[in-house]
Amino acid sequence: MLATAALAFGFSGQAQAQQNAFGLVQQTLSNPDNEPRPVFPVPTARQLKWNQTEFYAFFHYGMNTYTGQEWGFGNENVNQFAPTGKPNPKQWLEACKAAGMKGGIAVVKHHDGFCLWPTETTDHNATKSSNQYAATLNIPADFAKAAKELDMKYGFYVSPWDRNSKYYGKDIEGKSYVRDVFLKQCFELAHYGADQFEMWFDGANGGNGWYGGANETRKVDQSTYYDVPNLRDSVHKSCPEIILWGVGGEARWIGNEAGWAGETCWSYGSGTSGDENAWKWNAGESDAKATTSGWFYHDGEGVKSAATLFKMYLETVGRNATLILNFPPNKAGVLPDQDVTVLRELGKMLQARLGTDKALTATAQVSEQRADGQSRTYAASNLNDGNIDTYWAPNDGQKQATITLTWSEPQTLYYVALQEYIQLGQRVKSFTIETSANGTDGWTRQGGNITTSTIGYKRIIPLNGSTSDSYKNPVTAKAVRITINDAKDCPCLHTVSVF
Ligand code: FUL
Numbered sequence: 001m002l003a004t005a006a007l008a009f010g011f012s013g014q015a016q017a018q019q020n021a022f023g024l025v026q027q028t029l030s031n032p033d034n035e036p037r038p039v040f041p042v043p044t045a046r047q048l049k050w051n052q053t054e055f056y057a058f059f060h061y062g063m064n065t066y067t068g069q070e071w072g073f074g075n076e077n078v079n080q081f082a083p084t085g086k087p088n089p090k091q092w093l094e095a096c097k098a099a100g101m102k103g104g105i106a107v108v109k110h111h112d113g114f115c116l117w118p119t120e121t122t123d124h125n126a127t128k129s130s131n132q133y134a135a136t137l138n139i140p141a142d143f144a145k146a147a148k149e150l151d152m153k154y155g156f157y158v159s160p161w162d163r164n165s166k167y168y169g170k171d172i173e174g175k176s177y178v179r180d181v182f183l184k185q186c187f188e189l190a191h192y193g194a195d196q197f198e199m200w201f202d203g204a205n206g207g208n209g210w211y212g213g214a215n216e217t218r219k220v221d222q223s224t225y226y227d228v229p230n231l232r233d234s235v236h237k238s239c240p241e242i243i244l245w246g247v248g249g250e251a252r253w254i255g256n257e258a259g260w261a262g263e264t265c266w267s268y269g270s271g272t273s274g275d276e277n278a279w280k281w282n283a284g285e286s287d288a289k290a291t292t293s294g295w296f297y298h299d300g301e302g303v304k305s306a307a308t309l310f311k312m313y314l315e316t317v318g319r320n321a322t323l324i325l326n327f328p329p330n331k332a333g334v335l336p337d338q339d340v341t342v343l344r345e346l347g348k349m350l351q352a353r354l355g356t357d358k359a360l361t362a363t364a365q366v367s368e369q370r371a372d373g374q375s376r377t378y379a380a381s382n383l384n385d386g387n388i389d390t391y392w393a394p395n396d397g398q399k400q401a402t403i404t405l406t407w408s409e410p411q412t413l414y415y416v417a418l419q420e421y422i423q424l425g426q427r428v429k430s431f432t433i434e435t436s437a438n439g440t441d442g443w444t445r446q447g448g449n450i451t452t453s454t455i456g457y458k459r460i461i462p463l464n465g466s467t468s469d470s471y472k473n474p475v476t477a478k479a480v481r482i483t484i485n486d487a488k489d490c491p492c493l494h495t496v497s498v499f
Contacts, residue, residue, distance in 0.1 A: 033373030036393050039425030039488045041268055041281040046236075047250060048423060050243040051283055051457045053153050053197055054317050057096040057104035058287060058326035061087065061139070063114040064296040065331060072112025074163030074210035078128040081114065086133045087333025090146035093154075095335050096327065099309075099343040100350045103153030105200050105324060106143045109185065110157075111209075113164030117141070119188055121181045124164045133333070140192040148193075156189050157200035158182075160226050160247055166212020169220045178227050186231060190238040199235065201226075201247035222247060245285060252282045254321050259288030259312030261321035263451035267426050276429075283457065284321035288312055290339070297328035303338050306345035313350065314467045318417070318460030320426075353471055354415060354460070357497040359384040362405035362480075364496070368394035383496045391421040391494040399487045403496060406439050406479040413475045416446075417460045417497040418482065424492050428455045430485040433463070439478030446475060455493070 043051065063069075063076050093104050108116045115125035116139035126137040140156055147154035160182060162168045167177035175181075186199065206219035232244050243250040254261050255271035262273035267283040269275025274284065289295060290309060292302035309325065316323040327339050335343075364380035370393050372378070382390035383403060394401050416433050420426060431452050434443040448465015462470035480498055484491045 031373070033376040034371055034378075035373065035376065036370070036396055036424055036490050036492055038423075039427050041279055042425045043267070043281045043283065043422055044250075046241050046243060047281055047283065049241055050197055050251065051322065051422070053102050053322060054458070055313065055323050055325070056101050056153065057092070058107070058157075058295075058324045059089075059092050059104060059329060060107045060110070060295040060297075060326055061329040061333065062107060062110050062116060062296070063112050064110060064294075065329070068298055069112075070294045070296060071204075072110065072114065072163070073208075074112050074124070074165075075215075076112060076114065076124075078114075078124065078126075079130050081126055081129045081134055082131045083133040083137075083331065083333045085332035085334065087137065087139065087142075087329065089139060089143040090149065091334050092327065092329055093143075093146050093150050093152055095340045095343045097150055097152060098340075099347040101152070101325070103147065103155070103197060104143075105155045105157050105198060106139055107157040107200075108139050108189065109159050109162075111159045111161045111163050111202075111204060113159075113162040115185070117188070117192075119185060121184050121188070122165065140189055144193040144196075153195075153197040154193065155196045155198040155200065155242065156192075157202070158185055158189060159204075160201050160222070161205045161207075163207075163209025163211065166214060168209070168211055169206060169218035169225075170211075178225065182226065183231055183234070186235055187238070190235050190242075194239050196239045196242045198243045198245050198251075199239075199248065200245045203246050203253065249282075251285050251322075254284040254286040254316070257287055257289070259286055259323065259325075260315040261286055261319040263319060264453040265320040265456060266454060267320060267422070267456050285324055286312075286316040286321045287324045287326070288316075289326045290342070291326070291328060295326055295328065297330045297336075301328070301330075301336070303336075303342050306342050306349050309342070309346050310349050310353070311468050311470075314460055314462065314470060317458060318467075320454060320456030320459060354417070354499050357384075357386075357499065358407070358411055358413070359405055359496050359498045360386060362407050362498070365404045365406070366392060366394070367400075367402040368398055370395045370490070383493060388419070388494050391492050393421075393492040394490045396490055398490045399484070401484045401491060403482045403484075403493070404479055405481075405496065405498060408478075410437070410476050410478050411498070413463055413477055413480065413498055414471060415460055415462055415499040416480060416482070417458060417495070417499070418455045418493060419458050419495040419497075420455050421492040421494040422457055425488070426454065426456045427487045427489055428484055428491050429453060429487055431455065432483045432485065433461055434481045434483070435463070435475050435477035436479040436481070437477055443481060
């Protein structure tokens, strides 16, 4: 007798389990869409969505804004938190939206343990300050509301390390810091919006602090202390799309705070380049300061130029990392005018340089495309149809390929951007970009000495080979050719853009 049972599989439709004539169970994987086999690791749905946020803001605001510290000790008097105006998260986010950012993360508790919302977990919080704007302050509520109004993504930075709490690293009086303070704070924050995209858990950990007056040094083992698996599962129940960054283990620190990722950058492993052979998806996020001194606002704070920030963008978002760029609100709880101006300039620069995709008007051709499936094709035109859900791929095992975009008239070109269909894994290991003035021959390699190895979620190559001076000496060409020289398996790209 033949028994059939359908099993749900993540990728290629269904697996059929069948008993053969000898009574043994055979499994055949049906793949009606003829999709390429995945190259593991692959991102979870929430990791993919998080990656699509690309460029977002960081706002360091809190007790340190008023004490001039970067790492408060935890012994501050709550009255030192003294805004000179009503803190206005909508103004922060609005200014960053003008720069093309898609969201923001607000620091609502830094290492000093001072919380910017009415929490049940500690009296070291803003609402205990006698300042007129503090009593009713609730940054998470206002921030979430503003983000929704502006159609931006949002999330919170809550420091695991707490230099104020007497329970930190020491379970006393029947209380546990992790259970009764930290996890509770995370759950309180989770309730400020089910659609949060990231919760930021800094790695700075243990050391000296006030700790309720003990004034000593306490160390914890961060790999076990914070009960991360429990935290992750519980927060995901309220906020299914949230990525728990850093200590949370769902996205990684890019390894520097200077706003650059490696030219080679794998979405697994650690550091600036990742590790081609690591087993767990762990895409990079680059955290960088847009201003000239601290993460928090300090008197005399300057701001970097739009040109410097544009370079950072190319070296992070353009190298398969996300960019979280810090703009610290000042003592009045708003972004200073100079920051707002630079953000506007940056937005204009991004729009002028990377805003109009010339690939959309080109004809795309490829060296090979795999056979159509029932509801998918793998045609070259999927690369420039403006749709991130369609992709091109050659046959399984085919690790070399070319993609050519041709225009009927010569084009002035500065950048090429490539995007892999990472749902099936990060695959490309080496590629080259060439242009042709007449569209058929005289192919010239572009991109100077830039290492054109990985692509990943997104790679942007300035054709003149310079990230610091990329909008200079454009190429005039009727065709662009991308050659994939090597990949882990057949390459799968959903978009080629040319600017
Ligand atoms: C670091 C922290 O120690 C800094 O104060 C800041 O918050 C930065 C973004 O992360 O590790």
